[in-house]
Amino acid sequence: MKVTSLIGATLIVLLMGGCYEKKNGGAQPVKAPSIENTATLSTPKTGAVSEPEEIQYHQNSPLVNLPVLSLYLGKATLNAELAISLKEIATGMMFRKELAENAGMLFVYPFVSDVAFYMKNTYIPLSCAYIDAEGVIQEIYDMKPLSEESIPSKSDKIRFILEVNQGWFEKQGIGPGTLITTEKGPLSELFPLTYR
Numbered sequence: 001m002k003v004t005s006l007i008g009a010t011l012i013v014l015l016m017g018g019c020y021e022k023k024n025g026g027a028q029p030v031k032a033p034s035i036e037n038t039a040t041l042s043t044p045k046t047g048a049v050s051e052p053e054e055i056q057y058h059q060n061s062p063l064v065n066l067p068v069l070s071l072y073l074g075k076a077t078l079n080a081e082l083a084i085s086l087k088e089i090a091t092g093m094m095f096r097k098e099l100a101e102n103a104g105m106l107f108v109y110p111f112v113s114d115v116a117f118y119m120k121n122t123y124i125p126l127s128c129a130y131i132d133a134e135g136v137i138q139e140i141y142d143m144k145p146l147s148e149e150s151i152p153s154k155s156d157k158i159r160f161i162l163e164v165n166q167g168w169f170e171k172q173g174i175g176p177g178t179l180i181t182t183e184k185g186p187l188s189e190l191f192p193l194t195y196r
Contacts, residue, residue, distance in 0.1 A: 057086060057087065057090040058087065058090040058091040058092075058094060058121075059087060059091050060095075061095055062091075062094065062095040062096045063081070063083070063088060063091050063092075063094075066081040066082055066083065066088065066105075067081070067082045068080065068081055068082070069082055069106065069182050069183065069184070069190075070182065070183040071104075071106065071162070071180050071181070071182055072180070072181045072182065072183075073137075073172065073174050073178055073180050074172065074173065074174060074178055075172075076102075076172040076174065077102065078102050078103065078104050078162075078164065078168075079100075079102060079103050079104075080103070080104045080105060080106040080162065081103075081104070081105045081106070082105075082106055082108060083105055083106065083107045083108070084107075084108045089107050089109075092105060092107065092117075092122070092163065093105055093122050093124060093126065093163055094120065094121040094122050095121055095122075095123075096122070096123065096124055097123055097124070098124065099124050099126075099164075099165050101165065101168075102168075103164075103165075104162055104163055104164035104165075104168075105162070105163045106160060106161070106162050107160060107161040107162075107163075108159075108160060108191050109158075109159055109160070110193070110194030110195055111159070111193060111194060111195040112132070112133050112156070112157050112158060112159045112193070113156060113158060114152065114153050114155065114156040114158060115130060115152070115153045115158045115161060116150040116151060116152040116153065117143070117150065117151055117161065117163075118143075118147060118148050118149060118150045118151065119143050119144060119145055119146055119147045119148070120146070120147075120148050121146070122143075122145060122146065123145050123146065124145065124165065124166075125142070125143070125144070125145050125165070125166035126142075126143045126145075126163045126164065126165065126166055127140060127141065127142050127143065127163070127164055127165070127166045127167060127168055127169050127170075128140070128141050128142075128143050128151065128161060128162070128163050129161065129162040129163075129164075129169065130153045130155065130158045130161055131158065131159065131160035131161065131162060131180060131187075132155070132157050132158060132159055132160075133157065133159040133160075133188055133193060134179075134186075134187075134188050135160065135179055135180045135181065135186055135187035135188060136177065136178070136179050136180075137162075137174070137175070137176050137177065137178045137179075137180065138153070138154075138155050138157070138158065138176055139153055139154060139155065139176060140169050140174075140175065140176065142166050142167075143163075143166070159187075159191075159193075160180075160187060160191075162180070
């Protein structure tokens with residue numbers, strides 16, 4: 001899967017220590033240019049034509065040993081691996097061949113924004129929930145394995161993304177408006193906003 005605008009925003013925010021602009025009377029994160037999991041940058045070489053060099057944000061193997069958190073969605077319980085660092089978010093479920101029935105991955109961002117995920121190098125059919133800062137599911141999408149077509153959020157208030165086996169939300173009767181809590185309390189308290 002791939003995060004487009006959010007990884008770029010994360011890099012800019014982390015590098016700049018938090019730049020904001022006023023919008024509708026409140027502070028909002030400055031939008032950063034979109035980047036892909038792999039991007040090309042040119043490195044100037046003296047006296048020669050520069051060749052683009054590929055920068056890769058994801059790793060080339062499945063993520064292992066991520067912390068796991070129990071999530072409660074209505075009557076359903078899900079064990080979710082936590083993807084928090086830039087490399088973890090960029091890699092996500094890539095290169096995996098299976099996912100347990102009541103397992104998933106929760107992506108945690110330091111601010112709210114619009115997001116877009118894709119399924120590059122991802123073999124498992126997934127469903128993806130875009131979740132706001134309070135832990136409420138806003139949108140759910142089915143994702144096609146190995147597709148590089150980004151699925152953007154309609155909302156620009158997304159803070160968390162939860163990926164599960166395709167059809168899991170529907171099977172559990174979970175849709176937009178469902179509040180997600182954890183074994184350690186609300187998502188908003190467990191992961192306070194870094195940038196407001």
